[in-house]
Amino acid sequence: MTALRLIFGIAFALLITLPRAGAEDKIWSAVLLASNVAQPKAPPAELDAVCKRLRNLLGYNQVEIIGSATAKIDDMAEVQLAPTSHFSMDVKARRSSAKEARGGYLLNLQLFHDKQQLVDTEAKIAPESPLFIRGPMHARGQILFVVLVQP
Amino acid sequence: MKTFEERYTGWIDGKLTAAEAAAFERELESVPDALPDKTDALRLGDFLRRHADAPSLTNADFFSHQVAARIAAESGREVKSDRRHWWQWSIPQLAMVGSACLLLAGGLFKMMIPTGTPEGAGTPYFAEIVDARTDNPHVSATPVYNPKDNVTVLWLDGLDYLPASAQLN
Numbered sequence: 001m002t003a004l005r006l007i008f009g010i011a012f013a014l015l016i017t018l019p020r021a022g023a024e025d026k027i028w029s030a031v032l033l034a035s036n037v038a039q040p041k042a043p044p045a046e047l048d049a050v051c052k053r054l055r056n057l058l059g060y061n062q063v064e065i066i067g068s069a070t071a072k073i074d075d076m077a078e079v080q081l082a083p084t085s086h087f088s089m090d091v092k093a094r095r096s097s098a099k100e101a102r103g104g105y106l107l108n109l110q111l112f113h114d115k116q117q118l119v120d121t122e123a124k125i126a127p128e129s130p131l132f133i134r135g136p137m138h139a140r141g142q143i144l145f146v147v148l149v150q151p
Numbered sequence: 152m153k154t155f156e157e158r159y160t161g162w163i164d165g166k167l168t169a170a171e172a173a174a175f176e177r178e179l180e181s182v183p184d185a186l187p188d189k190t191d192a193l194r195l196g197d198f199l200r201r202h203a204d205a206p207s208l209t210n211a212d213f214f215s216h217q218v219a220a221r222i223a224a225e226s227g228r229e230v231k232s233d234r235r236h237w238w239q240w241s242i243p244q245l246a247m248v249g250s251a252c253l254l255l256a257g258g259l260f261k262m263m264i265p266t267g268t269p270e271g272a273g274t275p276y277f278a279e280i281v282d283a284r285t286d287n288p289h290v291s292a293t294p295v296y297n298p299k300d301n302v303t304v305l306w307l308d309g310l311d312y313l314p315a316s317a318q319l320n
Contacts, residue, residue, distance in 0.1 A: 053300035084320040126277035132304040139315035
């Protein structure tokens with residue numbers, strides 16, 4: 001019975017000391033406009049870490065946020081995000097067990113322009129690792145969409 | 152005054168005085184088995200003195216167990232050992248152990264499987280397109296990941312150009 005008490009003790013200690021991980025995750029999405037201007041503005045704070053790399057990849061010197069939306073997500077969550085009135089996303093989230101995802105999500109994401117579906121994609125993303133979608137070209141520049149999980 | 156048993160034992164062992172022995176033997180005339188009993192007792196005593204060394208036991212525990220089992224079988228009572236092995240546990244005990252193991256497994260699962268962001272882990276980039284489809288046959292969706300820039304972009308080609316009059320927000 002001593003061993004039994006020890007097992008119970010260890011299990012109880014494990015349960016009460018473990019963090020309640022992932023309870024407050026949020027998904028942030030935005031519609032961006034990338035363009036080349038004479039005097040580029042500073043990048044959005046949310047994209048500060050990757051903006052330089054994004055500029056290198058796409059060849060634009062300015063990225064600005066047209067609109068954004070945030071929702072709480074957890075395992076098996078389904079949310080609709082509407083960063084602007086013309087662009088929206090339906091997102092189904094599942095926890096990813098992939099080690100590289102570091103507790104992130106496997107997202108099933110459908111992107112809409114008004115009522116027209118632009119793409120239906122599945123992606124694994126780690127927290128604080130934005131996923132970009134290169135959308136249509138606009139007269140003012142390149143439209144981009146971004147999805148970011150914030151713990 | 153010595154009891155009969157004391158005098159009988161003294162008589163067999165030869166510890167009585169001559170007077171006492173003579174008086175006791177007169178008393179024993181009414182007990183016909185007394186003399187053969189004394190002869191047997193003397194023979195047994197002599198035998199035990201000559202074979203006093205007890206054989207050494209090589210498996211004392213096994214011997215004790217056999218004796219205990221034999222006693223239990225003959226007396227109809229179960230000999231209970233102080234220590235019980237796990238396979239002798241009762242159903243409630245097994246259920247409790249099972250619950251404890253499940254609890255422990257649950258704790259370890261929560262601890263070992265990553266959920267949420269580890270504190271202080273930094274933010275190494277990871278975004279991977281698993282699959283991408285479009286309804287429009289003129290539109291293609293291509294995952295682009297440049298290791299040098301470490302950014303993942305789902306590249307949609309073939310979408311309609313949006314004129315300046317098209318509202319974005």
